[in-house]
Amino acid sequence: MAVIANIGRGIKRSFTGTTGFIRNCMQELKKVRWPDRKEMTNYTLVVLSTIVVLAIFFFLVDMAIGQLVQWITE
Structure with missing residues (x-):
């Protein structure tokens, strides 16, 4: 204490x-230590590509769950 x-x-x-x-x-x-322009560009590209990949992943998971729910409720 x-x-x-x-x-x-x-x-x-x-x-x-x-x-x-x-x-x-x-x-x-x-x-x-601040990043230079090249590092900042690389970091930005990594973040944007990660966002795109995750958006596609969650879209596909959402569609699969939607189809599963629709199949169960029919």
């Missing part, structure tokens, strides 16, 4: 008001 209380105290000490919070945010953003 003392561990959880200490976590809360550590968070309060690290952010001394709004300016401390903004300062910490800026320090963390400087550590971020």
Whole structure:
């Protein structure tokens, strides 16, 4: 239980008001490695292709379940 209380105290000490919070945010953003244009294009293509594949999959599953329900209710 003392561990959880200490976590809360550590968070309060690290952010001394709004300016401390903004300062910490800026320090963390400087550590971020941003993707370049080629990587971003690749990531976008992966996401779009995944969406298309999943949309087709769920469409086919929906059609199969619809046919199954129609077959059962006849």
